[in-house]
Amino acid sequence: MLQMMVGFSIGMALLLAGALATGYRSAPLPWPARLAGFVMLAGLALTQWGHLEMATQAGDGLPARRYVVVVFLQSLGFYWLLLGVLRPEGAWRRLEWALPVLVLAVALVVPLAWAIPVALLMGTALAVHLSVLVYRLRALRRWFALELKVLVLFAVMALAVAATGLLAPYGVGWDAYAWTYTLLITSGFGLVGWLLLAVPDLVPKAREAVAVAYAQSTLTRVDREAMAARLRHVFEVDQVHRAESLGLATVADLLGLSTHQLSELVNTEFGMGFPRLVRRYRVETAQRMLVEEPRASVLSVGMASGFNSQSSFYVAFKEQVGEVPGAYRQRMLAGRGAADLPE
Structure with missing residues (x-):
């Protein structure tokens, strides 16, 4: 032993x-x-x-x-x-x-x-x-x-x-x-x-939190409201979160901000860190796909939503929704009489 x-x-x-x-x-x-x-x-x-x-x-x-x-x-x-x-x-x-x-x-x-x-x-x-x-x-x-x-x-x-x-x-x-x-x-x-x-994303999340906690405001010359709206557009319309390799620097470049500015913007305007924001949009995308594409496997839905593994998908989904993806799909489709759902 x-x-x-x-x-x-x-x-x-x-x-x-x-x-x-x-x-x-x-x-x-x-x-x-x-x-x-x-x-x-x-x-x-x-x-x-x-x-x-x-x-x-x-x-x-x-x-x-x-x-x-x-x-x-x-x-x-x-x-x-x-x-x-x-x-x-x-x-x-x-x-x-x-x-x-x-x-x-x-x-x-x-x-x-x-x-x-x-x-x-x-x-x-x-x-x-x-x-x-x-x-x-x-x-x-x-x-x-x-x-x-x-x-x-x-x-x-x-x-x-x-x-x-x-x-x-x-x-x-x-x-x-x-x-x-x-x-x-x-x-x-x-x-x-x-x-x-x-x-x-434990280490990136911690480093981001440290940068926000210790830094002075980097958004003094930025229209926070307008920039927050642009950030929502990038996620909700362009759906950048579906790219598995998405990082803070990529989104910052799209918005014309530095990584520190984007970290502060997400924290102050959305009340969370960048990794959590990405996970939130990925889970919301997965929720829609699970219902709209009932014949797609749960794993393929997770991958298409931007997650890079089944474990990270299940953990994030359950944390945000309160149940695993398969149970969520069955519950949402139960009233529609959906049949032949993938295992």
Whole structure:
């Protein structure tokens, strides 16, 4: 069982590293955050491998120093990765730039008996700070209700592992610690995988929210009402949202705006972010097609509406409509006596 969890974690680390290397969904991450992502993923994979040794070694010896260093660095990688998502580029503070040196120094000198609790308490504190940054996005924080809960859950998980590591030398044992931490890392990878499927535009959405929250108004010389009407025309008449690769820059070019201006316009005039606006129009298009084209498969309707996968289509549709596409179609067509509906 332990081997299966370690194998799953290493596989997920490789998969996520590949997505990070290829610029997942054109995620606009600053280079320190992207580098930190690789450090975090490599650290988690090495940590899991270390748990195999720890769980099978004889006795209850203290963890090796190399294992301690890896645990410290993976926590820092997690923090720097999300810090790059939740802060404007160039807004990091001097102390945050000094963190790698400070963390590495602590990892090398902290007594081994206290190293794991200290590392994971540090990780808990960093996760709490990230949660505060999400909460400080003011009116935009409603976009991140789910993500905020996930960050809090990660902090609780780190506290649980810290407690196990603290009690390991006093009867709990390092094998129990290894099993506990392995299970939580595996659960964390599963949670991240699910989150990326549930919110496929998570990073672009976060970067957009940060740009809007931290920037001064960029629309002082723009007729907001007229520009909002043009934006509606682009979606409702030109139906640009049906292009799978549609991005913020494409629509901004159509309107003669910068990407920051378009982000602010959508947020202030429509009360949502650009990715959510696109999903709203795609779902509305799908709603019409499901009824008007009853013989078209549900998947083909989703693809024709602009979604790039069945999972993203189903998640967005259920979030907006309250039911999955097939159930919606059956309910809407029930009164019309429609027959031979596609499965």
